[in-house]
Amino acid sequence: MNPLIDNLGLVLEALGTTLLMAVVAGVGSIVLGVLVTVARVSPIRALRVAAFGYVQFFINVPLLALLLLAVFALPDAGLMLPLTPTAIIVLIVYEAAYVAEAVRSGVNTVAVGQLEASRALGLTLAQSLRLVVLPQALRAVVQPIGNVMIALAMNTALAAAVGVVELTAAVNKINLVAAQPILIFSSAGVIYMGIALAIGLAAGRVERKVAIVR
Amino acid sequence: MVSLRGVDKYFGELHVLKHIDLTVQASEVVVVVGPSGSGKSTLCRSINRLESIDAGEIRVDGEPLPVEGPALAALRADVGMVFQSFNLFAHRTVLENVTLAPINVRRVPKVDARREAMELLDRVGIADKAGHLPAQLSGGQQQRAAIARALAMRPKVMLFDEPTSALDPEMVGEVLDVMASLAAEGMTMIVVTHEMGFARRAADRVVFMDQGQIVEEAAPDQFFDAPGSERARSFLASVLSH
Amino acid sequence: MFRTTRRKAAAGAVLAAAALALTACSSTTSLPGDENEADATAETNSVFADAPVASDDLILPGSTMEKIKERGTLIVAEALDAPLLSQQNPTDPDSVEGFDADLAKLLAIYILGEPNVEIVPPATETREAMLQNDTVDVVFNTYTITPERAEQVSFAGPYFESGLAVAVKSDNDEIKGIDDLDGKEVIVGANTPAVTAVPEQVPTANVTAFATDPAAVQALLQGRGEAYVQDYTLLASNAANDPSLKVVGTPFTKEPYGIGLKHDDAEFKSFINDWLLAIQESGHWAEAWKTTLGTVTDSDVPTAPEIGSVPGS
Numbered sequence: 001m002n003p004l005i006d007n008l009g010l011v012l013e014a015l016g017t018t019l020l021m022a023v024v025a026g027v028g029s030i031v032l033g034v035l036v037t038v039a040r041v042s043p044i045r046a047l048r049v050a051a052f053g054y055v056q057f058f059i060n061v062p063l064l065a066l067l068l069l070a071v072f073a074l075p076d077a078g079l080m081l082p083l084t085p086t087a088i089i090v091l092i093v094y095e096a097a098y099v100a101e102a103v104r105s106g107v108n109t110v111a112v113g114q115l116e117a118s119r120a121l122g123l124t125l126a127q128s129l130r131l132v133v134l135p136q137a138l139r140a141v142v143q144p145i146g147n148v149m150i151a152l153a154m155n156t157a158l159a160a161a162v163g164v165v166e167l168t169a170a171v172n173k174i175n176l177v178a179a180q181p182i183l184i185f186s187s188a189g190v191i192y193m194g195i196a197l198a199i200g201l202a203a204g205r206v207e208r209k210v211a212i213v214r
Numbered sequence: 215m216v217s218l219r220g221v222d223k224y225f226g227e228l229h230v231l232k233h234i235d236l237t238v239q240a241s242e243v244v245v246v247v248g249p250s251g252s253g254k255s256t257l258c259r260s261i262n263r264l265e266s267i268d269a270g271e272i273r274v275d276g277e278p279l280p281v282e283g284p285a286l287a288a289l290r291a292d293v294g295m296v297f298q299s300f301n302l303f304a305h306r307t308v309l310e311n312v313t314l315a316p317i318n319v320r321r322v323p324k325v326d327a328r329r330e331a332m333e334l335l336d337r338v339g340i341a342d343k344a345g346h347l348p349a350q351l352s353g354g355q356q357q358r359a360a361i362a363r364a365l366a367m368r369p370k371v372m373l374f375d376e377p378t379s380a381l382d383p384e385m386v387g388e389v390l391d392v393m394a395s396l397a398a399e400g401m402t403m404i405v406v407t408h409e410m411g412f413a414r415r416a417a418d419r420v421v422f423m424d425q426g427q428i429v430e431e432a433a434p435d436q437f438f439d440a441p442g443s444e445r446a447r448s449f450l451a452s453v454l455s456h
Numbered sequence: 457m458f459r460t461t462r463r464k465a466a467a468g469a470v471l472a473a474a475a476l477a478l479t480a481c482s483s484t485t486s487l488p489g490d491e492n493e494a495d496a497t498a499e500t501n502s503v504f505a506d507a508p509v510a511s512d513d514l515i516l517p518g519s520t521m522e523k524i525k526e527r528g529t530l531i532v533a534e535a536l537d538a539p540l541l542s543q544q545n546p547t548d549p550d551s552v553e554g555f556d557a558d559l560a561k562l563l564a565i566y567i568l569g570e571p572n573v574e575i576v577p578p579a580t581e582t583r584e585a586m587l588q589n590d591t592v593d594v595v596f597n598t599y600t601i602t603p604e605r606a607e608q609v610s611f612a613g614p615y616f617e618s619g620l621a622v623a624v625k626s627d628n629d630e631i632k633g634i635d636d637l638d639g640k641e642v643i644v645g646a647n648t649p650a651v652t653a654v655p656e657q658v659p660t661a662n663v664t665a666f667a668t669d670p671a672a673v674q675a676l677l678q679g680r681g682e683a684y685v686q687d688y689t690l691l692a693s694n695a696a697n698d699p700s701l702k703v704v705g706t707p708f709t710k711e712p713y714g715i716g717l718k719h720d721d722a723e724f725k726s727f728i729n730d731w732l733l734a735i736q737e738s739g740h741w742a743e744a745w746k747t748t749l750g751t752v753t754d755s756d757v758p759t760a761p762e763i764g765s766v767p768g769s
């Protein structure tokens with residue numbers, strides 16, 4: 001009945017690619033985003049400027065443009081990676097900017113006294129950030145980071161434009177034959193909604209678990 | 215143990231510390247008093263370089279204060295500090311607050327760190343709160359936890375910046391008692407406080423600051439009974455009148 | 457099919473899928489600046505001179521034709537970036553040029569007496585929906601007639617027959633046609649018939665789909681694949697513009713293009729089929745071909761396919 005069910009194998013395989021991209025890029029962007037935030041609050045001016053520039057650049061350049069650049073311009077510079085890894089890397093560096101913005105807002109919620117207390121105890125700046133500031137900052141921004149992860153999962157669809165056979169590409173392909181766009185894309189939309197919902201619920205759980213009582 | 219020589223500090227135009235000279239001997243308890251805004255906190259914070267100074271020299275245990283970096287961290291490890299607002303790590307239990315620095319800075323094995331932390335918490339009377347988060351403690355308990363946290367580093371000197379000012383009156387005593395017992399055990403202490411009773415009871419010396427200057431240094435009895443300066447007299451008159 | 461060249465539409469489509477296609481179907485319909493009224497130059501163009509106009513008795517009361525005539529414009533789903541077929545002139549955005557675009561104007565003239573066409577750029581994914589919910593009157597969009605699609609929409613025509621062909625880099629002497637693609641990396645345009653045709657013909661080929669024709673060409677030249685399978689005419693046009701690729705072999709599929717209209721609108725369908733015959737007889741069909749698709753091949757004007765000749769039409 002539903003063409004997506006008739007093509008279940010293709011859909012599941014493509015969904016697997018979508019989830020793989022979302023998970024790998026999600027983890028990668030959180031790690032990179034935190035590092036960018038660290039650079040942004042570091043005492044080294046050059047690092048701060050670089051991190052600020054990084055965030056501004058990636059927040060202001062469309063993801064599709066970055067994907068096209070990475071897929072079509074890098075080979076001209078002599079660097080040709082397979083498509084899916086390329087898309088994942090682009091998603092990581094792109095979403096890391098949004099993660100960094102979220103984490104920075106979390107850092108701002110951590111009272112200066114926390115940093116002063118840890119420095120006064122003899123922790124180095126790196127230790128203070130790692131053990132005191134970032135754990136608190138991250139706990140404060142679980143939901144915003146969850147939202148970035150939802151956006152990331154949705155943004156994996158753009159990889160369809162550069163040849164990655166993820167869910168959207170597979171669904172397009174199925175519709176090409178079945179020609180029932182409303183049914184097919186609604187169904188795909190429901191799958192994406194499911195992914196978003198799962199991330200949102202997970203973020204909610206994590207948030208409740210790690211929330212700091214003040 | 216701690217010596218300041220000709221220390222000047224500005225916040226922009228504002229001259230907050232004006233050529234401060236102060237020496238604190240080992241095991242000495244120095245209480246710093248003075249009107250609000252006189253520079254007491256700044257003095258205290260400059261000793262472990264939470265504030266940098268613009269001129270002069272500060273030595274701790276004979277060593278000049280290092281500039282940023284690992285050497286400064288090592289010095290801070292030897293100088294305990296207790297803040298007005300406690301500043302306990304909000305995401306860690308009381309026990310973890312106390313063990314964090316010994317484990318990560320002193321590299322004390324976790325088991326030993328925990329054992330020593332429990333001893334300290336017991337000593338400040340909150341061993342039963344070890345597993346609680348700071349927010350679950352009263353102000354007095356939090357401040358005692360903060361003192362235990364600082365002591366866990368076995369500091370050579372302890373700095374207290376108005377440790378009881380944020381407390382409800384009924385909790386002030388429990389914190390001052392801990393501090394008094396520390397003093398009695400021979401800890402070198404610099405205490406900024408408005409608690410004149412504590413100053414009289416526990417201090418070896420009282421330092422009176424006003425407008426960024428040390429106006430008077432004297433033994434507590436002498437300072438409280440016969441202040442040498444007009445400014446100290448009017449300050450005492452105002453704090454003791456209520 | 458040339459929908460691969462619509463970068464914006466493809467990106468929009470991708471997002472649409474991510475966001476929930478239902479709403480996206482109509483969201484493409486109201487882009488500002490997409491309305492394209494034929495301008496004076498188009499009217500004086502030889503393609504449109506003396507173009508057939510339906511007599512009043514053909515505009516049946518209560519029919520779709522009458523509705524269009526009352527409205528005064530024909531609303532067409534057609535691309536804005538398909539070279540030779542339906543491409544917005546970059547220096548004159550009001551002018552959309554190509555075979556599909558010209559036929560749409562000819563149809564407008566047939567109904568209205570003047571080439572009043574309002575263009576709604578479709579995503580390949582949304583054409584059926586646009587017809588079903590009356591967003592557009594007709595689809596001129598290299599819309600290959602298939603039985604599956606004919607269950608959702610009706611097709612007038614076919615009005616043109618094309619086919620898929622193979623392009624390779626100019627220095628490739630190994631691949632001579634579709635039969636040499638066994639086990640090869642093959643590039644196709646996303647949402648083109650090649651997506652399904654290549655695996656059918658060459659099950660061992662490894663197919664990668666790119667959203668736009670320029671992207672696919674770039675991928676071929678950068679070596680992400682050894683061959684690019686696409687509509688013959690579009691490949692011919694690419695090869696004419698860029699000596700670094702060439703078309704090998706002859707088309708290996710037949711793609712009959714139809715005019716998409718609302719399912720089971722029999723009146724409108726036979727009306728359009730009559731119009732197709734009229735412009736074939738009058739030579740306007742041939743003239744439209746000559747000035748568009750005909751400019752990149754040496755061949756003579758092809759014979760128009762027989763109306764109703766393919767399953768689904």
Ligand SMILES: Nc1ncnc2c1ncn2[C@@H]1O[C@H](COP(=O)(O)OP(=O)(O)OP(=O)(O)O)[C@@H](O)[C@H]1O
Pocket residue numbers: 225228230248249250251252253254255256257376
């Ligand atoms: N970070 C800062 N930037 C600018 N000015 C500051 C800063 N910290 C303190 N000051 C100013 O320096 C002066 C001394 O401040 P300090 O906190 O040392 O006073 P204090 O004696 O501790 O006062 P209190 O009894 O109210 O705590 C005050 O005028 C204060 O406003």
Ligand SMILES: [Mg+2]
Pocket residue numbers: 254255256375376
């Ligand atoms: Mg103060």
